[in-house]
Amino acid sequence: MKSKAALLVDYNAPLVIDEVDVQGPKEGEVLVRIKAAGVCHSDLHAINGQYTHNLPLVLGHEGAGIVEDVGQGVTNVRPGDHVVLSWLPSCGKCRPCLRGRPANCEDASWPSAGTLRDGTSRFGKNGKTVFHYGATSTFSELTVVPSQSAVPVARDAPLTALSLIGCAVSTGVGAALNTAKLSPQDRVAVVGCGGVGLNIVQGARIAGAQTIVAVDRSSENLELARRLGATHLVNSEEGDVIANVQAITDGGVDFAFEAVGRRVTIALAMALLARGGRLVLVGMASREEVLGLDVLDTVVREVGVVGCWYGSCDPQRDFPRLVDFYKSGSLKLDEMIEVRPLEDINLAFSNLAKSTGGRTVIAF
Numbered sequence: 452m453k454s455k456a457a458l459l460v461d462y463n464a465p466l467v468i469d470e471v472d473v474q475g476p477k478e479g480e481v482l483v484r485i486k487a488a489g490v491c492h493s494d495l496h497a498i499n500g501q502y503t504h505n506l507p508l509v510l511g512h513e514g515a516g517i518v519e520d521v522g523q524g525v526t527n528v529r530p531g532d533h534v535v536l537s538w539l540p541s542c543g544k545c546r547p548c549l550r551g552r553p554a555n556c557e558d559a560s561w562p563s564a565g566t567l568r569d570g571t572s573r574f575g576k577n578g579k580t581v582f583h584y585g586a587t588s589t590f591s592e593l594t595v596v597p598s599q600s601a602v603p604v605a606r607d608a609p610l611t612a613l614s615l616i617g618c619a620v621s622t623g624v625g626a627a628l629n630t631a632k633l634s635p636q637d638r639v640a641v642v643g644c645g646g647v648g649l650n651i652v653q654g655a656r657i658a659g660a661q662t663i664v665a666v667d668r669s670s671e672n673l674e675l676a677r678r679l680g681a682t683h684l685v686n687s688e689e690g691d692v693i694a695n696v697q698a699i700t701d702g703g704v705d706f707a708f709e710a711v712g713r714r715v716t717i718a719l720a721m722a723l724l725a726r727g728g729r730l731v732l733v734g735m736a737s738r739e740e741v742l743g744l745d746v747l748d749t750v751v752r753e754v755g756v757v758g759c760w761y762g763s764c765d766p767q768r769d770f771p772r773l774v775d776f777y778k779s780g781s782l783k784l785d786e787m788i789e790v791r792p793l794e795d796i797n798l799a800f801s802n803l804a805k806s807t808g809g810r811t812v813i814a815f
């Protein structure tokens with residue numbers, strides 16, 4: 452089969468839109484016709500070479516589509532099913548999986564090789580291998596994914612909106628509901644209100660958190676945060692951020708979420724904590740970001756730091772639940788989406804690098 456796709460051919464270069472060959476699904480795999488794919492910061496990190504991969508590859512790891520065909524042994528989906536793709540095909544057998552924590556699966560690193568589980572690729576061009584990205588490769592009309600990555604969802608919701616559920620939404624909302632397990636008494640700050648941060652804001656609203664302070668340097672992002680549930684906005688370019696947040700929250704927050712992945716914003720988020728508070732690290736950092744820990748302050752004030760990977764989510768449980776939230780109106784997705792064709796993919800990435808708020812969704 453032929454499929455139009457956006458390929459990462461070289462680092463720090465525009466993606467190339469080209470036709471690739473796609474093989475049918477093998478055992479345990481699913482062929483999906485992608486209808487919509489979100490443009491995420493992790494794709495940008497791949498383009499920048501921050502994390503290296505086998506090239507060329509079909510980029511994109513956030514998407515939704517319709518099952519076209521299934522390989523031998525696939526029982527969770529059938530042709531015609533609407534699916535949201537997960538970039539973390541957990542094994543279901545290791546200790547974390549068996550304890551209901553598939554985001555911590557011990558056998559989930561194989562997609563980083565750019566292949567499917569058997570070590571081969573279903574993409575090619577002129578007889579040469581084209582690699583997968585995150586076991587999803589959503590910037591392609593057709594893609595082949597492991598069955599664990601194809602999560603069936605309700606058919607009566609638009610796939611354009613649902614495409615975000617596979618990464619930014621499950622990460623952000625999951626950080627609030629699963630990692631932090633926020634309750635209505637909690638005072639919350641979200642540092643960095645891009646695609647993930649905005650979804651942390653809505654997760655905090657869904658949890659009923661009484662005070663939700665959005666911190667960002669872009670007034671556009673902050674306005675979007677207000678529409679998604681932030682009760683207070685703090686522009687980090689104006690005045691003393693720590694003093695402003697302390698004034699709003701009467702001494703600090705119970706949970707500070709960091710969604711940028713940089714030392715300076717992590718230190719800021721840490722400084723916003725009240726006694727007994729928790730810092731939740733959600734932003735993807737480069738390997739160079741190493742932080743010192745003020746041990747005495749940590750002990751005396753009983754503050755804690757916890758990482759959050761994929762919103763501590765269980766895709767099979769959480770994706771359908773997030774679709775329900777969307778259908779009931781509590782999860783707002785259309786508000787943050789700008790739809791563009793695949794041809795605009797490089798423009799979408801330059802907008803993302805400028806952090807102009809919201810999310811571009813590529814519609815096929």
Ligand SMILES: [Zn+2]
Pocket residue numbers: 491492493494512513618619
């Ligand atoms: Zn992502």
Ligand SMILES: [Zn+2]
Pocket residue numbers: 541542543544545546547548553555556557558
């Ligand atoms: Zn596992």
